[in-house]
Structures are given as structure tokens and as C-alpha cells.
Amino acid sequence: xxxxxxxxxxxxxxxxxxxxxxxxxxxxxxxxxxxxxxxxxxxxxxxxxxxxxxxxxxxxxxxxxxxxxxxxxxxxxxxxxxxxxxxxxxxxxxxxxxxxxxxxxxxxxxxxxxxxxxxxxxxxxxxxxxxxxxxxxxxxxxxxxxxxxxxxxxxxxxxxxxxxxxxxxxxxxxxxxxxxxxxxxxxxxxxxxxxxxxxxxxxxxxxxxxxxxxxxxxxxxxxxxxxxxxxxxxxxxxxxxxxxxxxxxxxxxxxxxxxxxxxxxxxxxxxxxxxxxxxxxxxxxxxxxxxxxxxxxxxxxxxxxxxxxxxxxxxxxxxxxxxxxxxxxxxxxxxxxxxxxxxxxxxxxxxxxxxxxxxxxxxxxxxxxxxxxxxxxxxxxxxxxxxxxxxxxxxxxxxxxxxxxxxxxxxxxxxxxxxxxxxxxx
Amino acid sequence: xxxxxxxxxxxxxxxxxxxxxxxxxxxxxxxxxxxxxxxxxxxxxxxxxxxxxxxxxxxxxxxxxxxxxxxxxxxxxxxxxxxxxxxxxxxxxxxxxxxxxxxxxxxxxxxxxxxxxxxxxxxxxxxxxxxxxxxxxxxxxxxxxxxxxxxxxxxxxxxxxxxxxxxxxxxxxxxxxxxxxxxxxxxxxxxxxxxxxxxxxxxxxxxxxxxxxxxxxxxxxxxxxxxxxxxxxxxxxxxxxxxxxxxxxxxxxxxxxxxxxxxxxxxxxxxxxxxxxxxxxxxxxxxxxxxxxxxxxxxxxxxxxxxxxxxxxxxxxxxxxxxxxxxxxxxxxxxxxxxxxxxxxxxxxxxxxxxxxxxxxxxxxxxxxxxxxxxxxxxxxxxxxxxxxxxxxxxxxxxxxxxxxxxxxxxxxxxxxxxxxxxxxx
Numbered sequence: 021x022x023x024x025x026x027x028x029x030x031x032x033x034x035x036x037x038x039x040x041x042x043x044x045x046x047x048x049x050x051x052x053x054x055x056x057x058x059x060x061x062x063x064x065x066x067x068x069x070x071x072x073x074x075x076x077x078x079x080x081x082x083x084x085x086x087x088x089x090x091x092x093x094x095x096x097x098x099x100x101x102x103x104x105x106x107x108x109x110x111x112x113x114x115x116x117x118x119x120x121x122x123x124x125x126x127x128x129x130x131x132x133x134x135x136x137x138x139x140x141x142x143x144x145x146x147x148x149x150x151x152x153x154x155x156x157x158x159x160x161x162x163x164x165x166x167x168x169x170x171x172x173x174x175x176x177x178x179x180x181x182x183x184x185x186x187x188x189x190x191x192x193x194x195x196x197x198x199x200x201x202x203x204x205x206x207x208x209x210x211x212x213x214x215x216x217x218x219x220x221x222x223x224x225x226x227x228x229x230x231x232x233x234x235x236x237x238x239x240x241x242x243x244x245x246x247x248x249x250x251x252x253x254x255x256x257x258x259x260x261x262x263x264x265x266x267x268x269x270x271x272x273x274x275x276x277x278x279x280x281x282x283x284x285x286x287x288x289x290x291x292x293x294x295x296x297x298x299x300x301x302x303x304x305x306x307x308x309x310x311x312x313x314x315x316x317x318x319x320x321x322x323x324x325x326x327x328x329x330x331x332x333x334x335x336x337x338x339x340x341x342x343x344x345x346x347x348x349x350x351x352x353x354x355x356x357x358x359x360x361x362x363x364x365x366x367x368x369x370x371x372x373x374x375x376x377x378x379x380x381x382x383x384x385x386x387x388x389x390x391x392x393x394x395x396x397x398x399x400x401x402x403x404x405x406x407x408x409x410x411x412x413x414x415x416x417x418x419x420x421x422x423x424x425x426x427x428x429x430x431x432x433x434x435x436x437x438x439x440x441x442x443x444x445x446x
Numbered sequence: 447x448x449x450x451x452x453x454x455x456x457x458x459x460x461x462x463x464x465x466x467x468x469x470x471x472x473x474x475x476x477x478x479x480x481x482x483x484x485x486x487x488x489x490x491x492x493x494x495x496x497x498x499x500x501x502x503x504x505x506x507x508x509x510x511x512x513x514x515x516x517x518x519x520x521x522x523x524x525x526x527x528x529x530x531x532x533x534x535x536x537x538x539x540x541x542x543x544x545x546x547x548x549x550x551x552x553x554x555x556x557x558x559x560x561x562x563x564x565x566x567x568x569x570x571x572x573x574x575x576x577x578x579x580x581x582x583x584x585x586x587x588x589x590x591x592x593x594x595x596x597x598x599x600x601x602x603x604x605x606x607x608x609x610x611x612x613x614x615x616x617x618x619x620x621x622x623x624x625x626x627x628x629x630x631x632x633x634x635x636x637x638x639x640x641x642x643x644x645x646x647x648x649x650x651x652x653x654x655x656x657x658x659x660x661x662x663x664x665x666x667x668x669x670x671x672x673x674x675x676x677x678x679x680x681x682x683x684x685x686x687x688x689x690x691x692x693x694x695x696x697x698x699x700x701x702x703x704x705x706x707x708x709x710x711x712x713x714x715x716x717x718x719x720x721x722x723x724x725x726x727x728x729x730x731x732x733x734x735x736x737x738x739x740x741x742x743x744x745x746x747x748x749x750x751x752x753x754x755x756x757x758x759x760x761x762x763x764x765x766x767x768x769x770x771x772x773x774x775x776x777x778x779x780x781x782x783x784x785x786x787x788x789x790x791x792x793x794x795x796x797x798x799x800x801x802x803x804x805x806x807x808x809x810x811x812x813x814x815x816x817x818x819x820x821x822x823x824x825x826x827x828x829x830x831x832x833x834x835x836x837x838x839x840x841x842x843x844x845x846x847x848x849x850x851x852x853x854x855x856x857x858x859x860x861x862x863x864x865x866x867x868x869x870x871x872x
Contacts, residue, residue: 035774035798118819124808126818133830134800214830229659235831256853263855348461370848372461374560382550382851391859392552392847393544393868404559404640405661406832409847421818421835422796425808427682429689433817442819 023162023205026195027212030135030160033192038132038158040189042109045156048187052152053101055183056176060094063179066171067144074168082270087169089144097148104395110157110417117446121438123426125445130417132158134214137206137234138398141220142166147176149396151194155184157416162206162213164197166220174198207232217399217411222326237411239402241326241352242272244384247343247369249360250281254288256381257359258295264357264383266299270328272400273355273387277323277333279343282308285336289313296332305334323350340365344372351375353402355387376402376409449588449631452621453638456561456586459618464558464584466615468535471582474613478578479527481609482602486520489605492597493570500594508696513595515570523574530821536583536839543872547864549852551871556843558584560640563632563660564824567646568592573602575822577620581610583842588632588639590623592646600624633658643825643837648752663837665828667752667778668698670810673769673795675786676707680714682807683785684721690783690809692725696754698826699781699813703749703759705769708734711762715739722758731760749776766791770798777801779828781813802828802835 021029056063067089074087116128136159140146147165154161165173177196184193197206206213210233217237218228225240246264248257264275280288285308293313296303303315310317315334323333323346337343340358347356357379358369366380377387387410389397394412401408407415432438447455482489493515500513542554562585566572573591580587591599603622610619623632632639636659644654648666655662672690674683690701706714711734719739722729729741736743741760749759749772763769766784773782783805784795792806803813813836815823820838827834833841858864 032771032774035770035800038800039794039797120812120817120819124812128835131797233655235661235829253853259855260853263857267855267857267860344461345458348458366850368465370846371465371557374461374464375846377847377849379848380850382849382854383856385856386546386550386849386851386854387847391546391856391866393546393866403661404844406844408844409554418830418832418834420796420801421803421813422805423803423808423812424792424806425812427679427686428808428812429685429693430809430811430817431689431693434693440817440819 023197023202024209024212027135027162027206027209029192030162030195031212033190034132034134034160036190037160037193038111038134040158042111044188045158046105048155048184048189049101049105049152051183051187052180053098055179056094056098056148059175059179060091063089063094063172063175066175067169070169070171079168083168086141086143089169089172093145097145100149100396101152104152104156104413107156107395107413110413114446115419117444119443119445120440121428122441124428125424127422128419129422130419133416133418135160135162135212136416137162137164137209137213137216139164139203139206139216139218139220139228140166142168144169144172144176146219147173148180150398151177151180153396153398153413153416155189155193157413159416160193162195162197164203164206167200170198204231207234210234219399237401237403237407238399239272239352239354242274242354243277243324243326243350243352244273244275244354245277245279245347245351245356246275246384247279247337247340247347247356247358248281248284248288249340249358249362249365250283251361251365252284252359253361254291257288258291260357260359260381260383261292262295262299264385265296265301265332266330267383267385269330271385273385274328275332275357275384276326277335277350279335279337279346280309281340281343282336282338285309285312289334292334300330302331303334304331306336308336309334326352340368344369348374353404354400355379355384357382357384376400449623449628450635450638453561453588453632453635455618456588456621457638459616460558460560460586462616463586463619464537464560466584468537470614471584472531474581474610474615475527475531475578477609477613478606479524481605482520482524482574485601485605486517489515489520489598489601492601493595496595496597505594509594512567512569515595515598519571523571526575526822527578530578530582530839533582533821533839536843540872541845543870545869545871546866547854548867550854551850553848554845555848556845559842559844561586561588561638562842563588563590563635563639563642565590565629565632565642565644565646565654566592568594570595570598570602572645573599574606576824577606579822579824579839579842581615581619583839585842586619588621588623590629590632593626596624630657633660636660645825663827663829663833664825665698665778665780668700668780669703669750669752669776669778670699670701670780671703671705671773671777671782672701672810673705673763673766673773673782673784674707674710674714675766675784675788675791676709677787677791678710678785679787680717683714684717686783686785686807686809687718688721688725690811691722691727691758692756693809693811695756697811699811700754701758701783701810702752703761703776705761705763705772707766707769708762708764711735711738715760718760726756728757729760730757732762734762735760752778766794770795774800779830780826781805781810783808783810802826
């Protein structure tokens, strides 16, 4: 089947999955968990082949670590599914129940989005996590994983799909795209795919956003900031900056730019410079910063850069307003933090900074579905419309309005012979 | 100023409006209501000029009625603003408050979307309604109204803008686009405009969707269905169909296609044919329908047509599943209704039909923000992602995650020396 044919099948079956009971969806998840455990050997064999091919093509050790799917990742994946089974059903949650008039009742309740296309990096555990989040939330999914683990992906997909079907989920609950060329076909399937979640490089996400009519959820850049306010605790600020920059530099929630209130700059910057040097971080600063600590000088445009590496931008600002304006202008609306003892400044920063995640006195690296207690995430959205921020189970639902009358026409409400009474019933 | 310059100003001021108190936003609304009443004369004068120009260019009487802005529309507009003032603040509503670990607290609360561009038909009351909904929800807006009422629009905009500013709202809370050529410039402002709401003809909405990177909320087609189930009350079905088709045919929530369960077709169709003939509705039917009542015959493609007029498509279906499949395939996911006495069929239809509004035993014409008790609406969205369906005040907000720690780094949570405890606080 082509991707379009698969998408048509999924679209057709999506109401069936949407109407499946939570018992059936959980049964499918427990079948999947069992089948993954029972099929450890073929999974590991396929992964060994992927690893061998990656090694032969000279893949970097850091990347190799992500491709590897061994005992520990199988164990944590199965545990992830088991904890997902324990989460309550995100579907059919009534957020509004209103009597419009005698015998005319309106209800708004959650339902699945429908068909979701997810394109993700070469990480076999991501395939398991994404597919189980989609099934739990009643969404059909088309999965395209990174080709470096295509053998592992195929084995995992077959195990998951067969387990889901044997539990009783509809034939079109899931599909896999195996070839990179199928991505461009997927982008044209706007009639059948309701949401696209591309993960991976900035340029790839932008390419998707620019080449499809399907709504795209995700983020291109992750240019996160920390603003060190005049009242900041210096030790706290230094530790948080080092953690947010170096604990894992290659990820979107790592910090890229530090803004320092100029009243503390002379005292704070030399301390920061020493700590960053010690941590092996290359520093790029505005003119003022370069003059103070002798680092590389960058122009305003330099602050648009996402390093994803042990490199950082530093700038002094006159006050909190300049910090906020810099963040809203140069940032990517992902995660931004203020380090301050002043609660008024914190609240002002929280309201004024236009980002999905706004923090005070903690590392930007907390922006993550697991760390928010969502169980897992399919991605982090920097768009303004919901779902925003880390997207877990709750972010994979939308809602519909259901109304039951007893022969109610609008004419009497238009000619004034009847009127609405609007009584909330929940 | 160009539209881009206006959009930049609004984007810069949007955090100020977002952080304004509900008292200030309500004060602005009451200033606006007063100023509209105080300036009735210049408004009516401008409208008289628009009406004269429209009459001279041979505008149809039905359209003229929409352009007209007299005493009654001013009164209902002012009443609309007053009832909006009475609604509770949609901002800063906490939907999640969770302690992740000792001293590390995460909150999710509502905030404005930011800058919203609204392009709407030549209806002066729409300008008042849209701008007051945006201001109440803390959103900056760029308004482009239909050019047939450009004189009225300009006077109304100036009154509203000056009242908002004199109440203390930021300079960049609102802007107006007056020229049609400015629409294409607005479409390029994806860095400054967070959401676009185009209203008007299908082709125009599609044009916007295809020519911008700004998320677009709205609907192109409104192909609404009614399915007459085998257990339907015939009298109720006949009245509802006539109401949904003829009470106001030119609108998106008017019904376009009637699907009839074949077990009742022979008995029901002649009755329906008589009622529709009496109401002056032209009928187009599938082969089976044409054979039964002798109407014009159409092919499958005919069922993709939105008439927006006193014309209707009729089709028999074998069962509820065929009705659902027809609706999901040929419909526009706007509003679809089942007429039945069977609650099981109703619930099945509600779950399986993939539309923003799913109804039972009432007219499709109820799909409207005012009729849902939202006070007013900026539009109806047929997209799957929120906001879906009629979009009022509640649909004009998004949310952000706010987290406060006391020096929390992620490193200890990664090396296992600390772990999350996840305690919901609300």
C-alpha cells in the first residue's frame, strides 16, 4: 500500500478507534507490553544488525547510544506502557454541559484528534512511546522513524501492530512508513491526516511546516534564555546555568543565551566566566560582556543562534523589561527562565514572556513531558495554539459539541417567540 | 504605517495587554460602549454614505440589510458589550497545579493567544463584536472589514480604539487594515500574527489557508447533513429539515444534504418532497431518490456541493453506518444531525461522526456562539485542533506552563540521586 492508501484506511477506521472503550485500548496496551517482552530476541537481533550497519558507516558514539535498543530500554519501554495503562482515559471528558432551553442540551466532551502522522528520530524506544500514547488516546497513527534503525523499527512496529489487532483494535489503527521518500507523500495527505508531529532537526521541521496543509505541531528552534535578575542568588544562578547548558547540550531545552542585569554584571560575569570555562563552554558575548570578561564578541544577530553544543551567548541588559523584550524578539517561545529572589519580578516575567514554558529559579531542562508527570510526550510545541509546551496524553485530544433536542427549530428563537435560558448543568 | 509595522507594534505591546487586569479590560469595554452611544450621529452618517454608495453600485437588498447600521444594531451592539463585561475573566485560569518535587511547582494557566488578525464580511456590528471579544480576552487584533462598509468601519474603529486607549490599554492593542491590498501583506506577517481568522466566502478562506504560515482558524465549506433514521418521528424530521434549510439558507450551518434510511424512504420521501416543494426548495437526488420522487438526479460528486440557497441534496442509505461514512467523506466536519428515537443510534452517531458539532433531533442552525451561550463568536472552526466549533471568549485563549523552583537542576534527577514525587495541588 502507498502512504496515501494507508492514510485513507486510517481515516476510515479512526471513528472506530475513537469509539473503542478504555478497557479495549488498555487491553491492547497490555498485549503490546507482553508481546514486546516475548519477542525480545528478534528485536535485539534486528537492532544488532542496525548497530552493525551504523558502526560500519562511521556513526558517532553519541548517536550509536541512541540507536541501541537493549535489555534496559526494553524494560523501561514496557514499564512506560504499564504506567500508561494506569492513567485515566483522556476521552469523553465533559468540559461543558449546558441546557440551552427546555429539552435542548449541549455537551462539550473530549475526543481523539483522529489520524496523527509522527516523523521521529532514530530511537527505537520513541516508536514504542509514540504508538502507545496514540493508541491510549484513541488516535490512529502513521509512524516514520529514523532510517538508521529501520530494521528495529520494522520488528517493533509488527509486534505492536499485531498485538493491537489481536486485542481487537481496528485494522487501520496504525501504519508505518519505512522509506524516506514516503515523507513527501505523507505531507500531501491533508485530507486524511489531522495532525503532523515532525521531530528532529530544525531544518527538517521547517521543511514540513512549509510544505504541507496539515497542521504541524512541534518546534523548529529551541533558543532558551536565562535572565539573571539584580536580586539573584549568585551561587544558585551559576549552578543553574551550568546545569541548563551542560547537563545535555544537544537538546532543545538546553539554555543558549544568558541575560545579566547590568547592575550585577561586573561582579557576576567573572564568576560565571570561570564556571563556564571550567565546564568547557565556549562564550560569545555582546560588546559590554566581551569588554568585561574578554570573550568572543558577537553582534545582535548572533543571539538568534541555537548552539546545541557547549557554547553560549551572554548579554547585559538594563532591566527586566529589556530582558523580556530580548527574549520575545530573539527567542523561540520554548522555555525561558528568570533567576531572582523578587516574586513581583517573577510574576511580571511569567506574564510578559511569550513562551510555552516560563520558569523561575530552576533549570530550563525540566521542560519535558516525563518531568511534568505526563508519563511521556510526543513532542514539545512552541506554537501559540493548544496543545502548547510538552504534549502528552492530554494534548492528543480535541473536543466536539454534542447537542440533543426534541424537535427544536431555530425559527422561534429568531422571531422572538422563544428564548434561550442557558443553565449550566456541570 | 504599513500592516507589517502595525503588526510589529501589536506584537510588541501584546504582553502588556496580556498582563492588564480584568478591571482595566472591562473599563475599556465600558468606555467603548459609552463612546459608541455618544457618537451615534457620526456613525449613522458614515453608514448612510456607505449605504448610498452600495445602492448606487446595485447591491442586492439582502446584502444591503447586512451593511446597514442603525439605531437597533447600535443598541444590540452596546448590549452585547455590556453582557461581555459581565462575563468572567478567561485569563489566568489554572487548569493544573502540580508539585514535581519538594519546592518545585508547575502551574498551567490560560493566557491570550497574542495577536489575532480577523478578516470579516461587510457587517459593521461584526467589527464591534470581534474587537470587544479580543480585548476582553487580552488579545491584540488587526481588523479588516468588508470594503462595502469602509466608511462605517473607519468611524467605528476610531471610536473603539480611542476609547480603549483613554481607558489605559496599550497603544498597540488594536489596528485596522482599510485596503483590500493589505490582506496579502497581512498573510506574510507570520512572525507577528499568531492566529488568522478569515470569514467570508469559501474561496477566500481557502486562499488564506494556502497562502500563509500563520495558523488559520475557520471553515471553508459548511456542508451540513441530516440523517433520518428508521425510527425518526416523521413530523419532527419534516419540520427540522425545513427549518435547517430555509430559515436562513445563505449561512454555513444551513443543511445541504438529507440522508434517508432506505427502510422508510418510500413512505418518507413523498412527504418530504411535498414539504420542500411548498417551501420553494429545489431538490437534487441520488438515482434511488430521483426514481421515487422524480427530482433532478445527481452523481456522487453532487453531494460535495454547498448550495447556500434554497436547494438540497437527497440520498437514501442502507443503514446508519452508510450515513456516517457519507458524512465523514462528503461533509465539511461542521455540523451534522441524526433524527432518531433510538438513543443507542444517537450515541453511536455522536461518536462516529467526525464533526465539530454533532446533533440529535434539532436544527443544524443552532451551531453558533450566541446560541451556545458564549455571548458572541469570532467564527466557527471546522479544524480538528482546538479551538473547534463556535469560538467565543473561551476559544480565544491558550495556556502556558509556569514553574517555580528553588535552585532545582536536572542533573540529580538524571543520575538517580533525586526523583519526582508528582503531587497534584488542585
